[in-house]
Amino acid sequence: MDLYSVARRIFEGVQMNPAINNTLLVLIPKVQNPESIFQFRPISLCNVAHKVLTKVIANRLKPLLPDLIGPEQNSFIRVAGSNNARSVHLILNFSEQIQKASKVSDPSTRKRARIVRHIALSHPPSDTVKLNSDGSVMINPDSAASGGLIRDQMGNWLVGFKANLGTCSIFRAEAWGVLLGLRLAWNRGWRKVRVEVDNQALVSTIQRSDYEYTVDGTILREIKI
Structure with a gap:
């Protein structure tokens, strides 16, 4: 069966042949004479049909993602004409808040004194x-x-x-x-x-x-x- 027929059957709801997910795992040595498993880099070799079909599915899902995923959760989603400026702004804002949580107590030594605010239950009066x-x-x-x-x-x-x-x-x-x-x-x-x-x-x-x-x-x- 050719690749086009396989793709068409998948989009028609026909169950995919499990063999299409078979992947060959190969260990690539990082050094000349490896002696430990940590000196290898694993690489997964997927078959061509698996790569093509997953790419087609991803491209069909891409236009729907902005309606399914919030703007604060799309840092790793590529959307045409967008960038990660919003995510960078959020990170900088959090960083600024963390810096404000400390104050400079001695400008000469730049030592910081942490401001600690204890939060606990305060009991109201007996009739409240x-x-x-x-x-x-x-x-x-x-x-x-x-x-x-x-x-x-x-x-x-x-x-x-x-x-x-x-x-x-x-x-x-x-x-x-x-x-x-x-x-x-x-x-x-x-x-x-x-x-x-x-x-x-x-x-x-x-x-x-x-x-x-x-x-x-x-x-x-x-x-x-």
Whole structure:
């Protein structure tokens, strides 16, 4: 059977002959007189049909990959007209954040003093429950969600919640997490709630009084009430 017929049968759904995957493994010596397995370089010799068919399949999948793989996960995928500038930007951004995690304590010696921030559960008063909420946004597909949990003064889990928000910003997703948690606490009869959230921008905005004219003003106003 010629190569064209084999390729056509594969794309028609006919099971491929397992023999087409047979590969000859050859050890190429790295030195003149090798004495150890580590002095050899393995090379796989695939048959021509295997190479041609896998290349055809890869070329047919290539136009579909941008819709299947997110932009942060395509560093090793070759797309026409694209480059790895986004990946490089992310790496540099992470590097900058790591450098900011340390500060120069003595400019003359350039010795760095690590800033350590301990994170642990802080127990609320006996008549108060604690709400921890968070929000997240996916780039592809464009969707957002929020969720959280409420615990008693001993850190025991009381109730949890989650919600799909559709399309919105990370700020709004975080705000919805706080609001939904407060609504749940109110409906359960808990009137004293201590809220913990990791979005400093949200906390600062709630503490101010100029959020009335923002697009998220309605959510923030209900949170503060």
